[in-house]
Amino acid sequence: MKKILSVLLSLILLVSCSSTPEEKNSSSHFQTSQSSGETLKIVAGSENKELEPIIEEYAKANKQNIEIDYLGSLDIMRLLSDPDIAYDAVWPASSIWLNMGDTNHILKYQETTSQSPVVFGIKKSLAEDLGFVGKDVTVKEIIDAINSGKLKFTMTSATQSNSGASAYLGFLNALAADKNGLTSEDLANEDLQNEITSLLAGVERSSGSSNWLTELFLSGDYDAMVNYEQLVIATNKALEEEGKETLYLVYPVDGLSISDSPLAYVDKNDSAKEEAFKKFQEYLLSDEAQSQIEKTGKRSAYGTVREENRDIYKKDWGIDLDKTISPIRFPKAEVIMEALNMYQSEFKKPAFTIYVLDYSGSMGGNGGYEQMNEALEQVLVPENAKANLLLGTSKDLTYILPFSDMVLGELMASGNGEELDNLYQELSENYRPETATFMYEAIDEAISILKNNEDELKDYSPAIVVLSDGMPNGPMDFDQLKESYQSLGYDVPIFSILFGDARKEDLEEIATMSKARVFDGRSDMIKAFQNVKGYN
Incomplete structure (x- = not known):
């Protein structure tokens, strides 16, 4: 169901954590009575809802109407195959979906707007019991914890949501024989198939949306969640406010994926629209906006966090901003699609x-x-x-x-x-x-x-x-x-x-x-x- 958000700040609260799932609107309109006449229509991943106050501020200051529809990153990939796509810009969670979907070469000015690793958030006491605190943790160690019956977790579907797909591809990369990139030969390997099936057997609840997964986690009694670092930070803030145990962030050292949140223009030979897009993108990449983005729990476009924002990323939660993290190398498009089909029909619970x-x-x-x-x-x-x-x-x-x-x-x-x-x-x-x-x-x-x-x-x-x-x-x-x-x-x-x-x-x-x-x-x-x- 679609609801319209005006630029009034009070309506922005509709997308706060207190909303019920159905109240979380799939569309937001930032409108001003003195607009430039050019409305930017953007389709974005749901994790970008956290940036709505920043977008609202830009819309008001620049008299710019902006409409955002929220879809899963895989849905955005599929939209790009439509030559009559109804959007001026696309803003999924990861560039892999743009690289796979833009077969008609209609995108321009693709830029990373922020970064957020996909991590395991595990209750601190359980993470300590598993020996995961203060050390590098491998995917094999996570599988051992699942096989022992000590670890279960919630996660988004790998075929519906970028956080689930990215985590899944990271797991596969760690289990592959050649660490330079997952191949079809790896997917056919019986040992890999058994290990990834064992890992996914640890999923006790699934979701089609990363944002809704955080709501599910907060409403229940679960031990762990696979999600963006940004959303685990938001979850920990809510847990602290409720006086509950927070999550310890585990970054699988051999299977880490990073969401790079690319924003790209859909080229329709409309110079006025193109200039409106470039102005909006330039603002998001400015020092002012990047600092505001960091305050939401997303790292900057360069993967860094300014000194004044570091207190949000707490070391007690397992976040070390000074540590270099090495993301996996994503495989070829045909291997990704093969892996997603196997997830759905063979590997998932x-x-x-x-x-x-x-x-x-x-x-x-x-x-x-x-x-x-x-x-x-x-x-x-x-x-x-x-x-x-x-x-x-x-x-x-x-x-x-x-x-x-x-x-x-x-x-x-x-x-x-x-x-x-x-x-x-x-x-x-x-x-x-x-x-x-x-x-x-x-x-x-x-x-x-x-x-x-x-x-x-x-x-x-x-x-x-x-x-x-x-x-x-x-x-x-x-x-x-x-x-x-x-x-x-x-x-x-x-x-x-x-x-x-x-x-x-x-x-x-x-x-x-x-x-x-x-x-x-x-x-x-x-x-x-x-x-x-x-x-x-």
């Missing part, structure tokens, strides 16, 4: 997903039924899922519970091939919109499935995904659902896709209970389903 789908009568009258089928075709049909980097592993378990005034059936498929395709065909051919919306009862049935498979779940990433276009109107109430959910005794997110006249408050209540989030499917249900898969 398999998913145990239960789709709870609304087949109430209203789904037939508002186009919801057709849109839901189109979305499921993209997620469930293997060839479509693979094209969107959403194909699961051969061990995935997928359940579907269609419901109206009762659960209409229980469909199940294992793996990522023919069974999944058959499941989609059965859904599209045999189920039609019927009567009421017994949503709580259907979710309760999903919880029962999890309970019946409890022994298997330790090796899976479980999630429930609910799509509804109406208010729950069965005999079960939310308090009864909450009691059922809490009886699980472990962490399972219940994601919701909002559609039609569904009451957002009902879905947010479920998401808050399960440390999940609500996705808006009203304008693009296919994209909403794709986003959900990025969190599982």
Whole structure:
């Protein structure tokens, strides 16, 4: 869902850490009543939200309208293949996505605006217990800690978010035979495959967004998080304010990636727009703006931090600004894509997903039924899922519970091939919109499935995904659902896709209970389903 931010500082607070996931807007407009007439439209990674006060200040001082849409870095890469791209500039987390996406050579003036290493943030007491404090830590030592059962962590999806992709490529680089760059031969090596699978088995919750991962971490009781140094610093500030234990930053010495936050102009032969962009970029690279950027926890464009800003980067947290850090060398584009496909279909922890789908009568009258089928075709049909980097592993378990005034059936498929395709065909051919919306009862049935498979779940990433276009109107109430959910005794997110006249408050209540989030499917249900898969 998009919300508009004016240049009023009070509205900027909407993107503060106190916001709920759905309140975190995916678009920000910085407008002035005395604009120059040229609006800069920028698509940026979500980590750049931290810079909004700096951008707002520039917009007001220079009478410049700026519109920013926030997307994942991999989505930005895909946008660059569109010759009619609707943006004047792109600002992902890493230049690898520009190098891979700019096949039409439409970008100019690409410059690094800041740097932030991708690190492990581990509770200080646990980091001490693991022997990680005050020393260089290798990826192999991290794998040993995971294999011993001492370390679990949260991380963004490598196929949906730059921080996850960068960390994953760093891990692979450390495990590769040739440290000069990951190759296809490395990816085919059985020892590497076993080691990266062991490492990713330590992921206990995933996310499609680096910013939301920090919110998830702060809302739960997790031991560690893989994220940008900038966001681990922000997390530690919040933990300190709450009187909680802070995280110790571990920089994998043989598998470290750095986000270089490149800003580039999309050339459309518009000289006025080009000059507006160059002026904005020049400001971001100025001493004044760079110092402000450092205050957010990002290092400068040169990887350094001015003396007056160093107190933000605390040594007690494991940050040593005087230590030279050596990032990995990213592999060739074709190797990166091969690695991402293998992450999704072979290496990541398999998913145990239960789709709870609304087949109430209203789904037939508002186009919801057709849109839901189109979305499921993209997620469930293997060839479509693979094209969107959403194909699961051969061990995935997928359940579907269609419901109206009762659960209409229980469909199940294992793996990522023919069974999944058959499941989609059965859904599209045999189920039609019927009567009421017994949503709580259907979710309760999903919880029962999890309970019946409890022994298997330790090796899976479980999630429930609910799509509804109406208010729950069965005999079960939310308090009864909450009691059922809490009886699980472990962490399972219940994601919701909002559609039609569904009451957002009902879905947010479920998401808050399960440390999940609500996705808006009203304008693009296919994209909403794709986003959900990025969190599982």
